[in-house]
Amino acid sequence: MSPKRIGLVGAGYIASWHADAIGATQGATLAAICDPSDGAAQALAEPSGVPVFASLDALIDSRTCDAVHILTPPHLHLALGLQALEAGLDVLIEKPVAENAEETRQLAAAAAASCARFSPGHNFLGLPSYDRLKRMIGQGDLGRVSGIEVTWALPLAPLRSGPYNIWLLREPRNLLLELGPHLAAFAVDLFGPLEVIATDVSKPVMLPGDDPRPQSIRILARAGHVDVTLTLSMVETVDDRSVTLRGSSGRARLDFAADTLVVERENASDLVVNPLRRQLDLARQHAREGLRNGWIQTRSLNTRGPYAQSFRGMCAAIYGAAEDGRYSAEAAVQAMQALDDALALVPAEKLTPKAPAVATRAPRPTALVIGGTGFIGRALTRGLVAGGTDVRVLSRGRHGPFPDLPDNVETVGVSLKDRAQLVQAMDGISEVYNLARALGTSWEDCLENDVKPAVTIAEAALEAGVSRLVYTGTIASYDMSDPAATITETTGFPGDMTGRNLYARSKAECERRLTAMHRDRGLPLTIARPGIVVGPGGPLQHWGIGRWHGAGAVRIWGSGDNILPFVLNDDVADGLILMARSDAALGEDFNLIGEPMLSARGYFRAIHDRLGAKIRVSSGNLTAFWAADAIKAMLKRHALGRANVIRPTRADWISRAHLSRFANDKPKEVLGWRPESSREAFLLKAVDRAGLFGF
CATH class of the missing domain: 3.40.50.720 (NAD(P)-binding Rossmann-like Domain)
Incomplete structure (x- = not known):
């Protein structure tokens, strides 16, 4: 066949x-x-x-x-x-x-x-561990099952930091429709149609324009004699994506994010031996599951993780010789009906998106923000509007995070590789802010999707005759590996960038080409390099600080004791506006770094002290990171045949610790920029009001 x-x-x-x-x-x-x-x-x-x-x-x-x-x-x-x-x-x-x-x-x-x-x-119904769970139920190993709890507890970053124009966030109900099928599918496949009894939504978060979305949804239901609880939690929390079954002979917990299955059973021992045997049995099962998954990942060179296994199992079931009921049209209908029934029990006002503000006039933009839907771009756009400037925002779609500003902001969808469209978008514009960036997996990707658009935008700016183009590079392009060095705008990037990570190298190449266009063709250019940007709407899991493991643990780049170049988002926005409007800024570059205040460990201590959340913080040996990365690169090249794998140098890894100090004298002297100097005010914005945990 x-x-x-x-x-x-x-x-x-x-x-x-x-x-x-x-x-x-x-x-x-x-x-x-x-x-x-x-x-x-x-x-x-x-x-x-x-x-x-x-x-x-x-x-x-x-x-x-x-x-x-x-x-x-x-x-x-x-x-x-x-x-x-x-x-x-x-x-x-x-x-x-x-x-x-x-x-x-x-x-x-x-x-x-x-x-x-x-x-x-x-x-997720295709996971090997789920197959084992179904066999156990069929064989009666859990006894008579009385209850099932299916949980999806995983932070949903777009709720707090965007993008806000995706289908997922257009209506409150879409959150359950997007993630709920994972939960309902398990219950329906195991026990049949669900009778929904109650639905509770809580922990609302405000999208731009004060438009609330629930971050916690709980559904109580029944499937025959089985009590069903479906829990969806999208705040910063320990990852818990699991199915727990309670039966008369055992309690099974399937971790479908990790593809592990552990069963807790009674035993016939007396006194202290009983709980000892129970815990030893659980320890044995956890060790077995960990070793099994470790062997799979080692053998496959990390190409057969649980997520990949779930898709492979699904395809094997659908295209196998025998019909598999878990992927039937009837199962799809039953799962969606359960979600419809759950939504029907939620008060209408909690599912109705806030209507956008009514426009009283058409915007008259004189500023163009490319990347205006991102973290810095949103603050910049609102800062421009607050100062009396109407803004045109370039986005992939025609919906942006400014429903409360219809008189002042218009959003247009334009390809950053289409010069003619960009020139049209710059009609009537005097200042252009390019905050766009693209993360490639190869240098060729970066040249095509980051460098080429930056040059095309600059070409369009010249043709449209704008008065200023502000381009945002990154301080990551500097070599920050020397603790004795102080970096200023006169500090050059390394002469050879081929050993740097792709983001740092790509941004440096953009700067190089745009600077040449300023020198040779009169491009009205100013370059900004923001530091580690924090503030409302920003992520808890900032990778400029360290390598994160969920919301509760971080491995800092280096020891974490040196002062980091933090800067508030609103201060960056203020600096960008000043750069666009200062004659003295033409042809100049500015490092937008806040006043020296916090180390990485100091930042996490502040989160603990002010929010009561203790994050597990450990130092990261950057040489060890570099060595592990070198081994992974070698395996990818020789075992997986990926010839274009990039391997950053040891100096590049050490540079991620931001060991060098930054001086921010130039933007203060030339632009009159005044970043927040009060530690208390800084922490109020960077920690207290930042919404780091989502509630």
Whole structure:
């Protein structure tokens, strides 16, 4: 029997996991990629050499596929799914398969009418540990099961730091529709349809424009004689994505994020031997699960983690010889119906997004902010508006985080590689702020997606005749490995940047090319290099400080005792505005570093003292980091065949500790910039009001 030819509709982040799983599945082969973005589609298609299509119509007409995986944003699922099913293709749709149960029923009906197969992308049901759990239940090893608790407790960064224009955040209900299928799918697969009894939403967080979203959702339900609790928590918390089953003979806990299964059972011993045996048995099981996963990761060179295993298991089940009920259309309908029923029990006012402010006039922008939806960009845009300047924000979409400023801010979608579009976007603009950045996985990626857009923006600025282009580089481009050095704007970057991390190297290359355009062609350029930026809307898990392990543990770059170049977000915004409007700033560069106040350890002590949250802080040996990175790079090159792997030097790793001091005299003297000098006021903004834990 020939392998099933599968096309991927949507070439975003999740598509690479599907492509890997299809490649590892017997009876399936990747046949095509479909996405209106040719660059994204080509990048995904290149390793396997499959054709690329710009539309589902073109893919269907090509007859290259027997099935498709629909991986687009959820509001597109219904139309694309119906189109593929009516064409006779089998369809797998990423969760949520649709925006409600009724749409899911339409997909199921279309599949039945065309004799095609419709499967929900509930990937965690494909984990090996979940297979073991189902066998245990079937064999009666847990006895008679009376209750199941399914928990998804994982911080959701976009709630506090954006991007805010994604489908996930458009309405409060979308949070449950996006993450809830993972929870409902387990309960439905194990015990059937759910009767929802109650739903509680709490811990609201305010999106821009004072538009609340719940960060905690709890659903109480029943499935026959089994009590069901579904818990969704999106605040900063210890990662707990688990299924806990209580039975008369044992309690099982499946950690579906780690692919581990541990069962706690009674034993017949007396007195102290009973609890001792219980704990020894649990210790044995934990050791077994850890060793099993360690062996899998070692053998696969870290390419078969639990998440990858879940997709592989899902594809193996769907494209296997036998029909697997866990991925049936009926299961998809039951899971979505449970979520609909849960949402129906929430007061309407808690699910209704705040209406955007009513515009009284059209914005008259004279400032253009590229990257205005990001952390610094949002503060900059609001700072400009507060000073009386209307702003045009460039974004991937037409929705931005400024619903309360319709008179002053307009958001437009423009490609940063399209010079003509950029020139049009700069019509009437006097000052342009380029805060965009792209993180590539190779130097070629950086040149194409970071350096090239920076140059194209500069070319457009020259053509449009803007009065100032402010470009944001990074202090990471400096060599900060010498504790005795003090860095000023006269300090040059290393002559050879090839041994630096890609972000530092790419930003330095952007600066080099833009500076040449200023010198040779009169580009009205000023360069800003912000330090470690903190403040409201910023992340707790700032990777400029150390390597994070969830919200509760961080390994600092170095000892953590040296003063770090912290700076408040609002101060950066003020500095950027001053740079755009000062004649003395033309052709100059400025390091926007706050007053010296805190070390990394001092920052975490302040969080503990002021918020009562003690984060486990440990020193990071940067030479050890470098050595481990060197080993990983070697394995990637020689065992996985990735010839373009970048390996930063030891000096680059040591530089991440920010051992060198910074002087901020130049922006204060030339611009009159005044970063916060009061430690108490700084901590009030950087810690107390920053929303670091989400509630």
